[in-house]
Amino acid sequence: MPELPEVESVRLSLLPHLRDRAVSAVEVRRRSVVSVTTPRGANRRLGPRDPDALLLRAARLHAIERRGKQLAILTGHSAADRVLVVQLGMSGQLFCLPPGAHLPNPTHVHVVWRLDSGARLVFRDPRRFGGVCALPNPAALAARWESLGPDALTIDAADLQPRLVRTKRAIKSALLDQQVLAGVGNIYADESLFRAGILPTARASALKPPAVERLAHAIRDVLAQAVAAGGSSLSDGTYVDANGNPGNFQISHNVYGRTGLPCRACGGPLRSMLISNRTTVWCPGCQRGR
DNA sequence: CTGGATGCCTGGGAGC
């Protein structure tokens, strides 16, 4: 399940394939996964008559940026340069096929971009929680990303504290809220709280400054280590980078997916509960309120 | 306004 480290791994592995390449053709196999943001900021589904240019046909790819779990493919910085936002959702994959290679798993492939290098960029998403959004220009991207919280990879206590003070929710719920902090999902929320020694049920607004400091540090650390490991690939096998390679941070998980197993720190059994309908795993011995 | 619940969607695993 792509969270920030997986999305960043996709971005880094995609970059050499896309940089300065032009898009020669676009094939949309399932329009329902593609939305279009109008210059006025309204959103609609891609229509059958919409030109391929919305999905960057004939454009030259310039850069790939990331905020939280969202990727943006930029075609330049001028006010007329289109942008494509890709959200991987639960099971989304964005990968590159070398020239002449056949599509290894054609089911659930929704969009294919042919590049002037002969390579193809593929968006595949079995569960369809992800999608592609065509934006008219960089300003529309800025507007879209304005609603996201700061990127979790570089979060510090000074940014995090005022955002937590505002909400009485459980800290676990607050961490999953992309408007509070962008990039953390269920795996890295649990891993971060474990590292910081904070109970997932603790009220966000009740965390004392030292706890917020530990938490910000834990989030940055765990995300950076996960990026370095190429992300987490689970047994469902959906997460791979742009070259089709899985990550290996899952072997370093301390709590996620380890309900009932002994804590790697204190040896006590890990427990799980539902918070905001998300399975939450924690160590009663190592994690305390505040 | 806040925050909880729900639905979307498929594949994989458990249980029978």
Add this chain to the structure above:
DNA sequence: TGCTCCCAGGCATCCA
């Protein structure tokens, strides 16, 4: 073995 059921979860949307 094959069938059914349940679960995974990001995010939009609805509701109290």
